[in-house]
Amino acid sequence: MMEIWMIWMILGAALGAVIGMFIYAEGILLENERLRGILRVEVAGREVLEAWMDAAYRSRKGGGKC
Structure with missing residues (x-):
């Protein structure tokens, strides 16, 4: 009888380990x-x-107006 409980305890522990993983x-x-x-937002x-900054540089130079 004790062996059955030990088997169930081992199976329960193994199942718990799998679920935990x-x-x-x-x-x-x-x-x-x-x-x-976060990286997508940072790159955007x-x-x-x-x-x-490119537009500001162009407008400061006076050329390349959109």
Whole structure:
């Protein structure tokens, strides 16, 4: 009788470990997605800033009016 309980305890621990690994992996994927979104915003902001600085430089030079 004791062996049956030990088997169930081992199976439960293994199942808990597998579920824990899935939750951990999902957390890593969500964190990567969040960081990827931050990088997208940063790159877009940098492109806007470069375009604005380029336009300001052109207007200061007096040429290349849009």
